[in-house]
Amino acid sequence: MAAELTREWSDEQLKSDDLAKKDIIKFLQDHGADSFLAEHKLMGNIKNVSKTAKKEQLIAAYNNLFESKRFKGTDPLEKVTEQVKAVKIEEKESKPEEVVDEGPPKYTKYVLKKGDKENFPKKGEAVGCWYVGTLEDGTVFDSNVTTSAKKKKQSRPFSFKVGLGRVIRGWDEAVLTMSKGEKARLEIQSEWAYGRKGLPDAKIPPNANLIFEVELVSID
Amino acid sequence: MALHQLHDVIRRCQAIPDDGFKAEDYDQFQMAGRSCLEEGKTAEVLDIVTDEKNKEIVKSMGWNLLGPLVKIVLKKEAESLQHCLTTLKHVLEVCSPKELLVGLLEQIEDADVDNIAETIILLLQPLQTALLKLGKKKASSLGMSLSTVLNQISQLPVPYTKEQEEEDVYGLCQCCAALIEFVKPFVDEVDRGRESKAIVAENEQRIELLKFCMKSLGNPVLQSQLDKIPDSAEDPPLRHFAAEILVILSCIGESFPALLLHHLVKKKAEPGFLEEDVKYPMESLACLSYLLFVQHIGIERFPTVFSPVFILQFNMQYIEVLLKSSEESMLSKGLELYEKSLQRTEDNSLPMQLLEVKCFLSVPQDLVTVMTLCPIQHLRTEALAVFQLYIDKFDTEGKHKLFGCLLKISQHAGVQGYIITNIKNQIDFSLKPGNSNVWFSGPQLLPLLHLVLSLPEGPETDLLQNFDRIMGSLNLLRYLLIRDKEWDNHTGIWTELYKIEENFLKLLHTGLKMSKAHYEAEIKKTKENNRKRGPKESKAVCTLTVGGEKLSNVTPEMHLQVLQSAMFTFDLIESVLARIEEIIEVKVKP
Numbered sequence: 001m002a003a004e005l006t007r008e009w010s011d012e013q014l015k016s017d018d019l020a021k022k023d024i025i026k027f028l029q030d031h032g033a034d035s036f037l038a039e040h041k042l043m044g045n046i047k048n049v050s051k052t053a054k055k056e057q058l059i060a061a062y063n064n065l066f067e068s069k070r071f072k073g074t075d076p077l078e079k080v081t082e083q084v085k086a087v088k089i090e091e092k093e094s095k096p097e098e099v100v101d102e103g104p105p106k107y108t109k110y111v112l113k114k115g116d117k118e119n120f121p122k123k124g125e126a127v128g129c130w131y132v133g134t135l136e137d138g139t140v141f142d143s144n145v146t147t148s149a150k151k152k153k154q155s156r157p158f159s160f161k162v163g164l165g166r167v168i169r170g171w172d173e174a175v176l177t178m179s180k181g182e183k184a185r186l187e188i189q190s191e192w193a194y195g196r197k198g199l200p201d202a203k204i205p206p207n208a209n210l211i212f213e214v215e216l217v218s219i220d
Numbered sequence: 221m222a223l224h225q226l227h228d229v230i231r232r233c234q235a236i237p238d239d240g241f242k243a244e245d246y247d248q249f250q251m252a253g254r255s256c257l258e259e260g261k262t263a264e265v266l267d268i269v270t271d272e273k274n275k276e277i278v279k280s281m282g283w284n285l286l287g288p289l290v291k292i293v294l295k296k297e298a299e300s301l302q303h304c305l306t307t308l309k310h311v312l313e314v315c316s317p318k319e320l321l322v323g324l325l326e327q328i329e330d331a332d333v334d335n336i337a338e339t340i341i342l343l344l345q346p347l348q349t350a351l352l353k354l355g356k357k358k359a360s361s362l363g364m365s366l367s368t369v370l371n372q373i374s375q376l377p378v379p380y381t382k383e384q385e386e387e388d389v390y391g392l393c394q395c396c397a398a399l400i401e402f403v404k405p406f407v408d409e410v411d412r413g414r415e416s417k418a419i420v421a422e423n424e425q426r427i428e429l430l431k432f433c434m435k436s437l438g439n440p441v442l443q444s445q446l447d448k449i450p451d452s453a454e455d456p457p458l459r460h461f462a463a464e465i466l467v468i469l470s471c472i473g474e475s476f477p478a479l480l481l482h483h484l485v486k487k488k489a490e491p492g493f494l495e496e497d498v499k500y501p502m503e504s505l506a507c508l509s510y511l512l513f514v515q516h517i518g519i520e521r522f523p524t525v526f527s528p529v530f531i532l533q534f535n536m537q538y539i540e541v542l543l544k545s546s547e548e549s550m551l552s553k554g555l556e557l558y559e560k561s562l563q564r565t566e567d568n569s570l571p572m573q574l575l576e577v578k579c580f581l582s583v584p585q586d587l588v589t590v591m592t593l594c595p596i597q598h599l600r601t602e603a604l605a606v607f608q609l610y611i612d613k614f615d616t617e618g619k620h621k622l623f624g625c626l627l628k629i630s631q632h633a634g635v636q637g638y639i640i641t642n643i644k645n646q647i648d649f650s651l652k653p654g655n656s657n658v659w660f661s662g663p664q665l666l667p668l669l670h671l672v673l674s675l676p677e678g679p680e681t682d683l684l685q686n687f688d689r690i691m692g693s694l695n696l697l698r699y700l701l702i703r704d705k706e707w708d709n710h711t712g713i714w715t716e717l718y719k720i721e722e723n724f725l726k727l728l729h730t731g732l733k734m735s736k737a738h739y740e741a742e743i744k745k746t747k748e749n750n751r752k753r754g755p756k757e758s759k760a761v762c763t764l765t766v767g768g769e770k771l772s773n774v775t776p777e778m779h780l781q782v783l784q785s786a787m788f789t790f791d792l793i794e795s796v797l798a799r800i801e802e803i804i805e806v807k808v809k810p
Contacts, residue, residue: 048718133524142524156475158523166530194528195566201516202524 005031007066014059021050024058028065036070106189107170112213115182121219123163127175128218130157134211141203157217168193168210175216183215222255223264230268233277241280249277250284257288262303269307275314282311286323294338312346317353321361324350325368336372337391344369344402352405359424362406366432369399370439378443378458378549385445385456392440393457399436400464403429411471426472430499433469437504437511441465443549446515462511466518476522480509480534506538507553514556528564529574535561536579543586548596555590555602558583562609572617581625584610592632604638611642619646620659620668627671637688640672644696651703651710661710669713673697673720679730683793684786690728694796701803717804728797736790743783750776 008027013019025046029037037043040061041053065071121127132143146155160166162175170188178184190196190207198206229248233241256265269278269285285307292304312320324347331339347365351358376392379385388394410426444458455463469479482500511517513535535557542554574580587610590603614622619642626639643660650660658664672693675681683690697720700713709715753776764771774782 048722051722052718131525144523158477158525160477160525165527167525168527171525197528197564197566199524199564201513201519204524 005066005071009062011059014062015055021053021055021058022046024055024062025049025053028058028061031071032061032065033070033072033074036065036068040064105173106192107174108187109174109177110185110187111182112185113181113183113215115179115216117179119180119219120178121162121176121216123176124161125163125220126159127162127216127220128157128159129175130215130217132213135204136209136211139203159218170210171212171214175214178214178216180216180219183213186212186214188212222252222259223261226252226256226265226268228252230274230277234273241277246281246284249281253285254288257285257292257300257304260300262292262300262307266303266307266310270310278311279314279316283315283319283323285311286320286327290327290339290342293342294335308346312349317350320346320350321354321365325365328372329368331372333375336376337395340369340372340395341391341398344398348402348405358406359428362425363428363431366403366428367435369402370432370435373399374439376440378440380445382445382449382456385458388457393461396440396461397457400461403432403468407468407471410473414473427499429468429472430474433465433472433474434499434501434504436461436465437507438501441511442503442507442553443547445549446511446517448515459515459517462515463517466508466511466521470518470521476508476512476518477526479505480512480538483537484534502538502541503550506541506557509535509538510542510553510557514553514560529570532561532565532570533574533577536577536583540579540583540586543583543590548599551590551594551596551599552602555599555606558587558606559602559609562606562613565613567612568615570614570618572615572621574614575618575621575625581622581629584622584626585629588626588630588632588635592635607638608642616646616650616657616659620664624668624671627668633686633689636686637692640689640692640696643668643672644692644699647696647700647711648703656710662712666712666716669711669716670719670723673724675724675727675731679727679734681727681731683731683735684789687789687793690793691796693724694793694800698796698800698803701800701807706807717808721804725797725800728793732790732794732797736787739783739786739790743780743787746776746780746783750780 009019009024014024025042028040028042029046032040032042034043040057042049042061130145132140132145134140144155144158163172165172168188170186170192173192174184174186174188188210190198190209193210194204194208196206198204198208204210225248229245229252233245233249236245253265256262265285268274269282289304289308289311292300293308324343328339328343328347351362351365354361373392373395376390376395378392379388385393406425407429410423410429413423413426440458441462444462446459446462448459449456469476479500482505483502512519512522513531539554539558539561542550542557545551545554584607587603587607591600591607594600594603611619611622623639623643623646627636630636630639646660647665649655650657673696674693675690676686681690697713700711704711704713706714713720764774
């Protein structure tokens, strides 16, 4: 930063029509402290400042700058202001991973058969499950477990990548807590299932709590 | 004559040992046989063919008679019909399946458009018998047969209404039903095979059946009207066919989720990827998704565990394929699939991050294309409804991003105007107590506002063409100035006002001045010309043909009317502009 700036223009030059307002403004914006510029209403787009400021004002400001010596870098608050300016409004860049504390999990798990307690699925891994899904009144709305001997050899466990939001939230969260071989009963509240809409195609009414018996048989 | 020739050939061949027949023998037999049949000597031919002494000859050469036999059977002439049917039956029993296959497929392939349905219905059964005789080596023959039959079926017009479907003038529905019967035994074989062996993926027959199902879904299912008949327990024929195809897919071991997620998994082109395209064509999968999620056919075999957002996500690629088509049957299915997928999600729930997935921005653009360019009116209306539904499903951050992107990409003034109205509604909502959000008030709103409150091409913007957009912008501005008090300034409009005056209102004034001057001059000139020309000489300078139709000539009166209505439009814009400036005057000057 130049410790001492010299006046480039004399009073006559300033008043002359040869010197455009924009040039004076540019000089002031380049060299004046922020607080100085703010006071003299010299902040912002040069074109706009030029429209609102009269030449007399600019000459006065120019003179004032050299009198008060409020050049850039002399402002005690300048550093902070610079940082604040640099911040801009980038709030939209906030990571989607931001965890907002929503309260307790909206499902409960009852272990029916213990798993090996060593192999837990990680987010993004493919898992295979047998499951039976029922409504609170006991109606089975879905299952991939077949009882008929013939079909049993043909049916396969339901496979999906866990923890990626591909399944209802109750499943995503619960399966991550299960180990290989574990069989559990999950009671999932509607907000972590199909919520207010339900799934009319699949006989799930609005705001339905769902009960699943899930057996985790394979991980990736 | 021909009969003598036939007898000659037969006598000669009777003397030759089994494998000794030469090419001339085959040719003579075929020509003589055909001539006999064509001459009506069908009874004699039947005798010759069924004669025990001629067994070997018929076994080797009999299949050559297929062509003429089929032709006669299709003509349905009473006298010859019975003989020919019996002859045909005999030939089918006796001849080698390989050769029969060739003969039968040839007949199907060569059938005239008028005869396709009948030929297929006549020959599917014999084809099935021949294939079954081939035993374990039939996979590629089966594939070829299915492919040939489907190719022919795809030439038949698809019924458009339920009445047409019932009448089935071109026989498509009958063929489809026959086709299901045809494939049954082959499907059963694969189904039984799955029980015993774990690895069936490489089973050739299974793959041929998979290709068949996929091909059927692409045509004729995708082109068909598949709605149920209200108050009827029975499914209409094509809906039934679609359901049967899905049953076959399950029987051969395909899982619907695996099929629909297939393209999500396999991103890179693998060696032999063309084969993958044949096995899993996008249009067929789109049809599958439509059947499951719109018509609910087969939905009981789709797990009820997936999250609604994920279902929307993988459906977007299928919606894209359907919306890019110009066929009504595919467009309307695409719109329905889009609507149903969106309806599963809650309002205001989709996060902004979804818009980073390519389809989520390209599909609404396809929607806009349908809204603005599709010649079918009810599809345009539906597309607009789905467009609004899509907007409504995003949360405020998502809406904000979506509006910005769509405004930048869209060239259509009407669409821009529509989006601007949406923006106004969102601002209105956010200004209500308890609804405030950072996206439609405060600093985040400003970039969007500046995008809206501007003239796309500066003062040279065509005001008439961009009327919808300009009025939308002016109305938004007027709304903001009235609704958002200067001392509140929630939207930031008051601090930005000077910029907007510079970059928008001033330019608009200039544009209006220029346009009005131009049109005033035009009107004057036209009036002069009309006066000079006189009432008798209203000859047109040129003619205009649109879409093959010649439009009526523009009379001088009409020309004048058009110019004057342009002037009214400018006046309208000016009046709103004036009102806005009034408001600013009152509020800014103390």
